[in-house]
Amino acid sequence: MKKAYQKEYEPAFTPLTVIHEASRCLLCYDAPCSKACPAGTHPAKFIRSVRFRNFKGAAETIRKNNALGSICARVCPTEKLCQKGCSRSGIDRPIEIGKIQRYVTDFEDAIGMAVLPKGEKNKGKVAIIGSGPAGLQAAATLTELGYDVTIFEKEEKFGGWLRYGIPEYRLPNEIVDKEIARIEKMGVTFVNNKEITDLEVLKKDYKAILLAVGASYGKMLPLFKDNEKVSLAVDVLANIKEHNGEVEVPNNVLIIGGGDVAMDVATSLKLLGAKTVTVVAREQVFEFPASKKEYKDAHDNDVSIIDGYTPIEVNGNEVTFKHVELDATLKIKADKIIVAIGQMSKLEVFDTITSNRGIVDTNKYQTNDKQVFAAGDIIKGDKIVVAAVKYGKEAAYAIDEYLGGKR
Numbered sequence: 001m002k003k004a005y006q007k008e009y010e011p012a013f014t015p016l017t018v019i020h021e022a023s024r025c026l027l028c029y030d031a032p033c034s035k036a037c038p039a040g041t042h043p044a045k046f047i048r049s050v051r052f053r054n055f056k057g058a059a060e061t062i063r064k065n066n067a068l069g070s071i072c073a074r075v076c077p078t079e080k081l082c083q084k085g086c087s088r089s090g091i092d093r094p095i096e097i098g099k100i101q102r103y104v105t106d107f108e109d110a111i112g113m114a115v116l117p118k119g120e121k122n123k124g125k126v127a128i129i130g131s132g133p134a135g136l137q138a139a140a141t142l143t144e145l146g147y148d149v150t151i152f153e154k155e156e157k158f159g160g161w162l163r164y165g166i167p168e169y170r171l172p173n174e175i176v177d178k179e180i181a182r183i184e185k186m187g188v189t190f191v192n193n194k195e196i197t198d199l200e201v202l203k204k205d206y207k208a209i210l211l212a213v214g215a216s217y218g219k220m221l222p223l224f225k226d227n228e229k230v231s232l233a234v235d236v237l238a239n240i241k242e243h244n245g246e247v248e249v250p251n252n253v254l255i256i257g258g259g260d261v262a263m264d265v266a267t268s269l270k271l272l273g274a275k276t277v278t279v280v281a282r283e284q285v286f287e288f289p290a291s292k293k294e295y296k297d298a299h300d301n302d303v304s305i306i307d308g309y310t311p312i313e314v315n316g317n318e319v320t321f322k323h324v325e326l327d328a329t330l331k332i333k334a335d336k337i338i339v340a341i342g343q344m345s346k347l348e349v350f351d352t353i354t355s356n357r358g359i360v361d362t363n364k365y366q367t368n369d370k371q372v373f374a375a376g377d378i379i380k381g382d383k384i385v386v387a388a389v390k391y392g393k394e395a396a397y398a399i400d401e402y403l404g405g406k407r
Helices: 015-022 043-051 055-065 069-075 097-110 133-144 173-185 199-205 233-242 260-271 292-300 385-402
Strands: 125-129 148-152 189-191 208-211 230-232 252-256 276-281 304-307 309-315 318-323 329-333 336-339 372-374
Touching (some): 069 385, 133 173, 199 208, 260 276, 292 304
Parallel strands (some): 252 276
16 A cells, blocks of 8 residues: 655644743753753753744754754654653643754744854864764764864765654654755765775875764564565665655554664554554563654554564464563464564674674774774664764764864
């Protein structure tokens, strides 16, 4: 079944509703919401600006702290971060910080604001491998610090997981394009269709290199290997985004996994017309790794979610599951089986860099090769966009310090 793809599933604030929401803010001193933002976007400050109708000031606060402000406004798990720290929670409910940020960054775009300054390029050349969130933020920060930055991307289009992994209903590609255009206007050079495998070549021309290749490859359970009925979630999401939702969708789909990617695939397929989508996760519902918002979106779109079962046998398109605690089994037959149990990187091409199980060993973002740094999903830490922004920014400062910069 084929169906038109829906854009921006979450409705935006209007001028009236954004002011109303901002007016609920308690204007906390030493605000906990700002302390809880990994990227240092400073919600308390930009909400205060919105409350007093200073939308330009709000946009400047967001953009100077987070080059990917429009993206984070849409995909950040705010209920686990800034909104979790909101003092208003003790009265009724937290401020909808993400939606306020989205309104402000949309306003910024609508009036053509240019907050990010053009770089001077007087401190030497730095190369970044990968154009995902960590690479993009690092490029913006390094450019502000005065470096001549080039991003190398192996794919035709830039954005990494932002473009190829997050569904259009959560993050339209036009938003990714606009964020990249802002960074490009700062003076960053973007090179596509260029897979880097030899760091020594880059080291001759660049003072420092940042690895930000991400974890874009899906993990496969041995039980499902070489099964023609089985696909990886990352491949399904990439195919949907590449074809703008114009893809054939099976009527009956089984998804294995309980994280955000599993929920993204499930909701995407339902929005595209799949009749029955069933998610089976090993985790029990109280420990689901998916955000509450992602879980709710899937639930609201009539996705069946079964918790506490792990696959033990597969016969073609029929999977047998066993409960992790109870003496119970479950059999499900589906037209298509999708595995969404996590992602990994392929770092073996960078054979001079020490890594373990897809994670690069770093000390303040610096690898065993002093000229090479790493950030994003390939280092230890959270695997969310706002964390990648934090890592990209901090890696940029680490590179500046290595090259003799002073902050």
